[in-house]
Amino acid sequence: MSKRALKAYTEQLDPSALREQIHDLYERFPEVKTYYDFIFNPKEDKLVADAMARISEEYFPKRRRRARARRSVAHKFLKHFKTLGVDPSLQADLMAFNLEIGLRFEKVRNCPDAFYKSMYRSYREWGAHLIHSGIYREYQEKYAHIASEVARANWPNKDSFQDFLEQL
Structure with a gap:
């Protein structure tokens, strides 16, 4: 129809x-x-807090031994939040949280190349969201901080993060 x-x-x-x-x-x-x-x-703050808890559980589980570290979990929440119309700054906070958790996770685990590619994709999506929503200036410092943390952690694709940061 x-x-x-x-x-x-x-x-x-x-x-x-x-x-x-x-x-x-x-x-x-x-x-x-x-x-x-x-x-x-709405209770947007509660939704975001629940999503952050689930993403954290994905990387640092309390009930099982191994972390699954799936980017798709965070992506599913973000897609759901866009559908509902959650405030763009709360979505940006969730995107930043996902990258920060990824940085913490990488410090304690050896990660495959797919993990780094996935985190870079999340970084680009976060930047695009910030620009599209018109809130890049509010997150500019945090955005640059993530790129510097990636460089400090010596990720294989650290140059890609820096290049994308310079493009914005």
């Missing part, structure tokens, strides 16, 4: 039928419930 057809359909419904459909969607689809729960009671 196209957007135009949906608009035509909803315009022909009377308000009570439309309300019934929204109630039905809310009960049937978890995504709709999540959306409305967020709209009426």
